[in-house]
Amino acid sequence: MVSPAVARRDAPLSDPSRWVFNRLAGAYGSRPPYPAALVERLAALAGGPGARALDAGAGTGHLALPLAARGLAVTAVEPARAMLEVLEARARAEGLALTARHAAAEETGLPGRSFGLAVLADAAQWVDPPRAGAELARVLAPGGRLAFVVPAFADTPFMRALRARIEAANPKARPHPPPVDAIAAAAGVRLEGRETFRDDVRLAPDALDAVLRSLSYVGPALGPAALDALLADARALAAAHGGAAWARELTLAWTAPRR
Numbered sequence: 692m693v694s695p696a697v698a699r700r701d702a703p704l705s706d707p708s709r710w711v712f713n714r715l716a717g718a719y720g721s722r723p724p725y726p727a728a729l730v731e732r733l734a735a736l737a738g739g740p741g742a743r744a745l746d747a748g749a750g751t752g753h754l755a756l757p758l759a760a761r762g763l764a765v766t767a768v769e770p771a772r773a774m775l776e777v778l779e780a781r782a783r784a785e786g787l788a789l790t791a792r793h794a795a796a797e798e799t800g801l802p803g804r805s806f807g808l809a810v811l812a813d814a815a816q817w818v819d820p821p822r823a824g825a826e827l828a829r830v831l832a833p834g835g836r837l838a839f840v841v842p843a844f845a846d847t848p849f850m851r852a853l854r855a856r857i858e859a860a861n862p863k864a865r866p867h868p869p870p871v872d873a874i875a876a877a878a879g880v881r882l883e884g885r886e887t888f889r890d891d892v893r894l895a896p897d898a899l900d901a902v903l904r905s906l907s908y909v910g911p912a913l914g915p916a917a918l919d920a921l922l923a924d925a926r927a928l929a930a931a932h933g934g935a936a937w938a939r940e941l942t943l944a945w946t947a948p949r950r
Contacts, residue, residue, distance in 0.1 A: 712750070712771035714911055719751040719774065721901030723892040725812070729840070729941055730757045732886065736836050736945055737763055737808035745806045745830060747796035747823070748814030752778035754840070756787055765789040766806070768799050797822035804832045812840035815869035824877025831949045837878055838945040839871045845889065845938035852928045857909060860921045864908035871944055880946040887942050894935040896926050902937065 733754070737744045740762030746755040749767035751774050759765040759782070767789055769775040779791050794800050796811065796818045809827045811818065827837055843866065844850040857864050875882050894902060900922050904910035913921065929935035 712907070713773040715905055715907065716751060716771065716773035716777045718901055718905035718910060719753075719777070721898060722753060722905055723890060723902075723937060723939075725754055725757065725840070725941065726888045726890045727757075729888045729943060730754070730761065732888075732943060733808065733810060733838060733840075734758060734761045734763055736838055739763075742807040743805060743832075745799070745801070745809040745827075747799070747809060747811050747827065748817060749778060749791075750774050750813075752781050754810065754812045755789055756781060756785060759787040759789045760785070766792060766801065768792045768794050768796065768801075770795040797826055799826055799830060801830050803829045806830050807832055807835045808838060809835065810838040810840065811874070813842050815839050815841065815871055815874060816867070818874070820870045820873035821877045824874040824879075827874070828878035828880065828949065831878075833950065834948045836883075836945050836948055837875060837880055838943065839869070839874075841869055841871065841942045841944070842939050843942070845891075845940050847936065847938045849928060849932040849936055850938050852932070853925055856921060856924050856928065857903075857906075860917055861908050861912050863912070875946055878946070878949075880949055882944055883947040885942060885944045887940055890939045890941060892937045894929075894937050896929070896935070899925055899929060899935040899937070 741764065743764045744758055746758065746765060746767045749755045749769045752767060755765050755767035755778065767778055769778065772793055775791050775793055782789055792799065809831055831837065844854050872882065903922060903925060909921065
């Protein structure tokens with residue numbers, strides 16, 4: 692049985708039960724990090740060390756923390772309180788300075804014209820495009836850029852088989868392109884460039900379970916029996932393909948500088 696939709700649009704920050712990602716905060720730590728080359732590219736788009744960068748929908752810090760480690764002044768905005776608490780704990784443990792803010796991309800409450808980069812990393816599909824675009828445009832400084840990171844399963848035998856099994860368990864898991872163009876249009880900026888980064892990580896069986904549980908269309912979307920069956924089948928698929936080679940293609944899109 693598939694649980695109700697997990698969309699977060701219009702869910703009030705004061706109601707944590709409406710934010711499914713509060714339930715995923717622990718599982719998110721199992722996700723592989725973003726490739727270093729992708730982080731470096733974003734840091735350069737922001738303007739390098741000392742530049743101000745906004746990570747909107749920062750989750751547990753997969754992007755905010757490595758950007759801060761590269762010397763950027765990072766503000767991490769996240770509407771799921773439990774996610775934000777994990778992010779803050781990780782920053783303290785790693786000795787990194789950043790600003791964490793409990794807010795949504797549609798209404799950050801941050802000063803206008805403040806950031807050289809605003810990025811939605813694996814988050815564009817969760818926001819309201821007109822409102823988020825307008826808000827991100829408001830906080831971008833002149834010359835600032837808006838960027839998007841869109842991950843997808845790579846086209847490998849294991850990942851194709853795994854995607855088919857996930858879609859059989861949850862037909863709503865079939866991916867739809869996130870509204871990148873609509874958000875950029877609402878922000879009044881045009882997309883200028885795209886670059887794709889490949890990421891391959893071999894996962895042990897327990898790690899594969901954890902990563903799958905962290906996916907919104909798997910962990911919180913399936914009932915216990917369906918989830919257990921999917922995890923067992925995923926392990927079997929990994930064994931049949933010589934191991935769980937978790938392969939992703941991450942598309943980075945960025946806009947022309949804001950005038």
